[in-house]
Amino acid sequence: MKLLPIIKKKNSPTIIAGPCSAETKEQLYQTCMQLAALGTVDILRAGIWKPRTRPGHFEGVGEIGLQWLQEVKQATHLPTTIEVATAKHVELALKYEVDILWVGSRTTTNPFSVQEIASALKGVDIPVLVKNPPSPDLGLWMGAIERFYKSGLQQIAAVHRGFSSHQKSIYRNKPLWEIPIALKKELPQIELFCDPSHIGGNRDLIASIAQYAYELNFDGLMIETHQQPDAAWSDAQQQVTPEQLDHILSELKVPLKELSNPNEQRTLDLLRENINKIDDALLELLVSRMEVSKEIGLFKQKNNLSILQQQRWGSLLDSRVKTGKHLGLSERFLKKYLEALHQESIKHQHKVLSKK
Numbered sequence: 001m002k003l004l005p006i007i008k009k010k011n012s013p014t015i016i017a018g019p020c021s022a023e024t025k026e027q028l029y030q031t032c033m034q035l036a037a038l039g040t041v042d043i044l045r046a047g048i049w050k051p052r053t054r055p056g057h058f059e060g061v062g063e064i065g066l067q068w069l070q071e072v073k074q075a076t077h078l079p080t081t082i083e084v085a086t087a088k089h090v091e092l093a094l095k096y097e098v099d100i101l102w103v104g105s106r107t108t109t110n111p112f113s114v115q116e117i118a119s120a121l122k123g124v125d126i127p128v129l130v131k132n133p134p135s136p137d138l139g140l141w142m143g144a145i146e147r148f149y150k151s152g153l154q155q156i157a158a159v160h161r162g163f164s165s166h167q168k169s170i171y172r173n174k175p176l177w178e179i180p181i182a183l184k185k186e187l188p189q190i191e192l193f194c195d196p197s198h199i200g201g202n203r204d205l206i207a208s209i210a211q212y213a214y215e216l217n218f219d220g221l222m223i224e225t226h227q228q229p230d231a232a233w234s235d236a237q238q239q240v241t242p243e244q245l246d247h248i249l250s251e252l253k254v255p256l257k258e259l260s261n262p263n264e265q266r267t268l269d270l271l272r273e274n275i276n277k278i279d280d281a282l283l284e285l286l287v288s289r290m291e292v293s294k295e296i297g298l299f300k301q302k303n304n305l306s307i308l309q310q311q312r313w314g315s316l317l318d319s320r321v322k323t324g325k326h327l328g329l330s331e332r333f334l335k336k337y338l339e340a341l342h343q344e345s346i347k348h349q350h351k352v353l354s355k356k
């Protein structure tokens with residue numbers, strides 16, 4: 001896949017800002033004029049049709065909002081972006097000269113809808129941002145990107161907006177950073193944006209999520225901004241004023257993607273050699289552990305004992321987590337690691353048992 005940047009590359013990350021929804025002409029105009037005056041915003045966003053999880057909430061102003069946005073574009077000279085979910089949305093967006101389209105999370109999840117939009121864009125030269133689906137399904141996210149690519153588009157970027165979860169969390173949508181990192185591994189050329197507004201669901205979390213994204217080499221941010229956030233018709237809690245956005249952006253540190261000084265590179269290389277050696281030792285230990293596990297499997301086979309011994313697993317987990325925590329490792333990491341190890345042991349023992 002040969003992908004191109006969404007807008008002309010500059011040295012700093014690309015900032016997309018604007019209200020969750022266009023509500024009134026005044027609200028959109030004032031918010032966007034204030035944003036343009038900051039000088040740090042590259043693209044203006046606004047939701048025209050809102051895909052609400054449940055009916056009865058504000059579903060967007062529709063076509064009239066596109067007229068307002070066109071006026072905003074003329075006044076600010078900034079490119080605009082809106083969410084499209086159907087071929088009709090695409091047709092209207094093009095009619096009113098929207099510069100960049102984005103596909104929302106609930107749309108990315110549905111290949112029929114994505115294909116409808118991609119087909120409507122055949123032969124059209126416009127950048128598209130693809131938000132991740134609500135579930136942590138990398139294939140579905142990539143599939144949507146591939147559909148646009150197959151339609152002839154090359155300016156395609158991905159927007160990480162977090163993932164739904166039934167578990168309690170400080171986040172509205174859990175970041176699960178490993179998923180966008182895996183996407184970047186599959187598609188190294190793709191520009192990756194972070195949407196800290198929808199990940200956090202709360203304006204107080206935006207700065208820290210955005211900083212984390214920068215540490216992970218994200219190429220830009222999409223941040224919901226409203227002249228009067230508390231009075232917003234959608235996503236009020238997570239929107240910030242243009243002034244607050246300015247403050248957030250000014251506090252963010254943008255790390256370098258690579259080193260320019262060869263001496264510093266040497267220091268880093270030495271540290272990495274250490275890591276490599278430790279990883280090799282860990283792998284060897286893991287293999288030894290699996291060997292013992294297989295022997296236990298043979299013993300269980302001989303004695304017709306089930307593989308899973310709940311009590312043993314329970315006490316092993318408790319004791320290792322306790323020791324690990326004492327050594328300064330986090331409980332979350334220890335549990336993940338031990339569960340993966342245990343599952344792998346079970347698989348090995350199952351293999352032993354299924355061999356006659």
Ligand code: PEP
Pocket residue numbers: 020047051103104105106131161198
């Ligand atoms: C939005 O950007 O306002 C939006 C609806 O986001 P998402 O598709 O990520 O839920």
Ligand code: MN
Pocket residue numbers: 020021224234235
């Ligand atoms: Mn929103």
